[in-house]
Amino acid sequence: MPIDAPTYVVRSADRHLYKALKLGQLCYILNSRQMGKSSLRVQIMKKLQAEGFVCSAIDISVIGNFQITLEQWYAGFAYLLVSGFNLLDKVNIRTWWRERELLSPVQRLSEFINEVLLTAITEKIIIFIDEIDSVLDLQFDSTAFFSIIRTCYNKRADSSDYQRLNFVLLGVATPSQLIQDKNRTPFNVGQAIQLKGFQVHEAQPLLQGLTKRVSNPQTLLKEVIGWTGGQPFLTQKVCKLICSSESPIPTNEEAVYVEELVRSHIIENWESLDQPEHLRTIRDWILNGKQRTVELLKLYQQILHQGQVVAVDSPEETELLMSGLVVKQGDYLQVNNRIYELVFDERWIEKYI
Structure with missing residues (x-):
C-alpha cells in the first residue's frame, strides 16, 4: 500500500517490529504471500527514517537466479546496496569490485559493508532484504550469504560501527528452508515477527470507506472479517467491492448483503474473477x-x-x-x-x- 494510505491497518506486528529494530534486534518476517509484509516495511521505514535511521529496501529477486553465477549475484547485491543508499557518487562499484578480484565474492561483499557502507554512512543503518526466498532458486549454495549477516551481527561485540548496522529479512520461506547450518544462520539470533490477519479492533481505518455506504459500518466490517478471517488482501478487496457497488445495503441485512457480494464477485467462477491474482x-x-x-x-x-x-x-x-x-x-x-x-x-x- 502507498506510504500515506489512509486505510493502512496497524497490527501488533507493526509495534513488535518497530520496538525490536529500535533495540537493534535482527528481525525476520517469513509468511505467506499477500499478508502485508511490504506495506509493513514501507510504514516502519518511514517511521524510522523520521527518527534519523538510514534505511534501504533491497529486492533481491531483481538480481535474478537463472543461470547467474555466484560472483554475478554477490556483485549485484553490492550494486543494490550502493544504489539503495545513494552512494553512486561516492563509489564506482564496478571498479571497486574488479580491484578486489583476488578475494572471493563473499569476502568482497563483507569488505564492501565494512569499508564503504559503514564508512560512508555514520547514522544507524537498516537493510530490509525483501523476497529472501528467491535464494532458494539459486544454482549455488547461499549459506555464505546468511553467514555474512550472522557475522555482521557477531561483530557488534567488538565494533561500535557494526552496532549501527541491522537487517530485516522478508519472504515466503521458513528459516530451515533458507539455511540449515545452526552455527551460521542469523535466524537463531534474530527476532521472528509474526504477521496475522486483521482483528476487528485493528481494522478500524477501513471504516472510512464503509461509513459512506451504511449508518452502521461496524456491523458491516464484522461481516467482512467473518468471511475473510482478516486476511489483509481479501479484507481490503471485499471492502473495495462494497464501496464500488451501487446496490443499496438494507439495514439489518448486512450479513446477507456481504455473503451475496462475496459469492458473486469472489467465489463463483473464481479463476476468472481473481484479479488482482490471489x-x-x-x-x-x-x-x-x-x-x-x-x-x-x-x-x-x-x-x-x-x-x-x-x-x-x-x-x-x-x-x-x-x-x-x-x-x-x-x-x-x-x-x-x-x-x-x-x-x-x-x-x-x-x-x-
Missing part, C-alpha cells in the same frame, strides 16, 4: 512444482473435514502454512477463512488427488 497464487503454490502435492492435499482435506487438526510441524504443514491456505491457532491447524473453504472445497481437492 486465489490462483494459493492454487499454484499447492499444485505447481511441489513434490508433495498429494500429501498437501490430503492433509488439507483432513483439516477441511475435521475443522482443525493438531499441528505436528511436518514438512507438509509448513508448505500449507506458507501457501496461506491454513493458519495455526494455538496447537491446531485450521482453514484460514470461509472464502478459502468454499473455493478450495472437496470438489476442488478431488480434481487433483
Whole structure:
C-alpha cells in the first residue's frame, strides 16, 4: 500500500517490529504471500527514517537466479546496496569490485559493508532484504550469504560501527528452508515477527470507506472479517467491492448483503474473477512444482473435514502454512477463512488427488 494510505491497518506486528529494530534486534518476517509484509516495511521505514535511521529496501529477486553465477549475484547485491543508499557518487562499484578480484565474492561483499557502507554512512543503518526466498532458486549454495549477516551481527561485540548496522529479512520461506547450518544462520539470533490477519479492533481505518455506504459500518466490517478471517488482501478487496457497488445495503441485512457480494464477485467462477491474482497464487503454490502435492492435499482435506487438526510441524504443514491456505491457532491447524473453504472445497481437492 502507498506510504500515506489512509486505510493502512496497524497490527501488533507493526509495534513488535518497530520496538525490536529500535533495540537493534535482527528481525525476520517469513509468511505467506499477500499478508502485508511490504506495506509493513514501507510504514516502519518511514517511521524510522523520521527518527534519523538510514534505511534501504533491497529486492533481491531483481538480481535474478537463472543461470547467474555466484560472483554475478554477490556483485549485484553490492550494486543494490550502493544504489539503495545513494552512494553512486561516492563509489564506482564496478571498479571497486574488479580491484578486489583476488578475494572471493563473499569476502568482497563483507569488505564492501565494512569499508564503504559503514564508512560512508555514520547514522544507524537498516537493510530490509525483501523476497529472501528467491535464494532458494539459486544454482549455488547461499549459506555464505546468511553467514555474512550472522557475522555482521557477531561483530557488534567488538565494533561500535557494526552496532549501527541491522537487517530485516522478508519472504515466503521458513528459516530451515533458507539455511540449515545452526552455527551460521542469523535466524537463531534474530527476532521472528509474526504477521496475522486483521482483528476487528485493528481494522478500524477501513471504516472510512464503509461509513459512506451504511449508518452502521461496524456491523458491516464484522461481516467482512467473518468471511475473510482478516486476511489483509481479501479484507481490503471485499471492502473495495462494497464501496464500488451501487446496490443499496438494507439495514439489518448486512450479513446477507456481504455473503451475496462475496459469492458473486469472489467465489463463483473464481479463476476468472481473481484479479488482482490471489486465489490462483494459493492454487499454484499447492499444485505447481511441489513434490508433495498429494500429501498437501490430503492433509488439507483432513483439516477441511475435521475443522482443525493438531499441528505436528511436518514438512507438509509448513508448505500449507506458507501457501496461506491454513493458519495455526494455538496447537491446531485450521482453514484460514470461509472464502478459502468454499473455493478450495472437496470438489476442488478431488480434481487433483
